Amino acid sequence: MSALFALLMIIVLLLIPIIGTEVLGLNYVFGVVIPYAAIAMFLIGFVYRIVRWASSAVPFKITTTCGQQKSHPWIKSSSLEAPHNTWGVIGRMALEVLFFRSLFRNTKADLREGPKLVYGPSKWLWAAGLVFHWSFLIILLRHFRFFAEPAPFFVSGLQALDGFFQIGLPIIYLTNVAIVAAVTFLFLRRLYDPKLRYISLGSDYFALFLILSIAASGILMRYTGFRADIVDVKQLAMGLVSFHPVVPETIGVMFYIHLFFVAVLFGYFPFSKLMHMGGIFMSPTRNMANNNREERHVNPWNYPVKTHTYEEWEDEFRDVMKAAGMPLEKEK
Amino acid sequence: MHNTGKIIIGLLIFLVIAAFPIWYAVAGGKTGEMPVLEKAARGENCIIDSVLMKETHMFLLDDWRDEVVREDDRWYRSMTLDSTIEKSLTRTCLGCHASKANFCDRCHDYLAVVPYCWDCHVDPKEFE
Missing domain, CATH: 1.20.5 (Single alpha-helices involved in coiled-coils or other helix-helix interfaces)
Incomplete structure (x- = not known):
């Protein structure tokens, strides 16, 4: 049901640029106004969410137990699993961001015949997630040939590597195939497992469908008859980044569909689970050093507690205690 | 915070x-x-509609290559010119657009496109 709802949303979103540019002729709105609005929503929303997260209280130092904490010098500590300083934290965070290390530890629980509960490793989510994220990054970087003049140094290298096998013409990029395969897997995975299907929300499917739609519209534009004149596309893109927007007449509807889906992704980003892009850096189990034996973590909620030590207590009752013949720390 | x-x-x-x-x-x-293209040395029309040519010339050249190399089919009927021309990058395309550097490369460089046409073909001008 939630998957169908997400699909319906995508179809509505697909119709908007088609009607908007083909019927109403609002090319300027779809080429300039909506992309600017989406980028503004993305940047402002992103910063706002991060500041909100950063403002929440951190009452505890959350230590993860997957590595030996640093203690005595003769006990070997695990500097990446349980980092005790900032460099260790940076290392753990980098591995998490680049290689999804904690997802690699993913396990699955299955009820087999018997009934018997079986636990086992589950690497498919990690593998598909890694393929998808890296493909998306490479595709995004390749797109800088449209946003920068002259094209930055990394573009031609990535294009050569990505099209290494020179299959077809225009050359089929491996990341184009990989991203479609990986996102399709991530979608089918949610449908296949009843437990997963039960916890999947419309927004889970929507994000996958949206990314798949972006990939599909881009692939259609590159490899099939829905071609756009990319010189004009670059003129539009360069107009946007230099704040002198121009809308070339010849750009076709497939480009506007692609651009609108991308704009929706950017605008939707801060409101959605996609914010894990910034949120990963805010995860307490990843960004806090396991150094609570070295440094005391003070709960910011703590108010100054009124204490009454034994010395103060003895001062208060010294005369009475002395009269009763009780032992005293200080005689006077 | x-x-x-x-x-x-x-x-x-x-x-x-x-x-x-x-x-x-x-x-x-x-x-x-924007990339500025050198005007063709001769003729008024391209062998197909020029807007379509801009967007899809890579498909045309790809088809031509396969047809010439695999099927020995060397002639193309051009509707816009109303004549039959040779399927040849060097003789037909570069026959009118005389300079690769001032025509092909202009857009390709602008968009970091690296076509592998020139792995086999040569630009005759470069050797004169």
Whole structure:
């Protein structure tokens, strides 16, 4: 049901640029106004969410137990699993961001015949997630040939590597195939497992469908008859980044569909689970050093507690205690 | 806000990366320049509609290559010219658009397109 709802949303979103540019002729709105609005929503929303997260209280130092904490010098500590300083934290965070290390530890629980509960490793989510994220990054970087003049140094290298096998013409990029395969897997995975299907929300499917739609519209534009004149596309893109927007007449509807889906992704980003892009850096189990034996973590909620030590207590009752013949720390 | 310094540094890094095209355009300073193509040395029309040619010439050349190399089918009926022409990059395309550097390369360089036509074909002008 939630998957169908997400699909319906995508179809509505697909119709908007088609009607908007083909019927109403609002090319300027779809080429300039909506992309600017989406980028503004993305940047402002992103910063706002991060500041909100950063403002929440951190009452505890959350230590993860997957590595030996640093203690005595003769006990070997695990500097990446349980980092005790900032460099260790940076290392753990980098591995998490680049290689999804904690997802690699993913396990699955299955009820087999018997009934018997079986636990086992589950690497498919990690593998598909890694393929998808890296493909998306490479595709995004390749797109800088449209946003920068002259094209930055990394573009031609990535294009050569990505099209290494020179299959077809225009050359089929491996990341184009990989991203479609990986996102399709991530979608089918949610449908296949009843437990997963039960916890999947419309927004889970929507994000996958949206990314798949972006990939599909881009692939259609590159490899099939829905071609756009990319010189004009670059003129539009360069107009946007230099704040002198121009809308070339010849750009076709497939480009506007692609651009609108991308704009929706950017605008939707801060409101959605996609914010894990910034949120990963805010995860307490990843960004806090396991150094609570070295440094005391003070709960910011703590108010100054009124204490009454034994010395103060003895001062208060010294005369009475002395009269009763009780032992005293200080005689006077 | 806790760890204000680190958060602000992180957000600044994010904004600088996100704004890459903007500061690259400011630093590079070539935002409005469009590729200028040399006019064909002869003839009024291209062998197909020129807008279609701009968008799909790679498909045409790919088909031509396969047809010539695999099927020995060397002749193409052009509707716009109302005549039959040879399926040849060097003789037909470069026959009118005399300079690769002033025609092909202009758009390809603009968009970082590296076609592998020139792995086999040569630009005759380069050797004169």
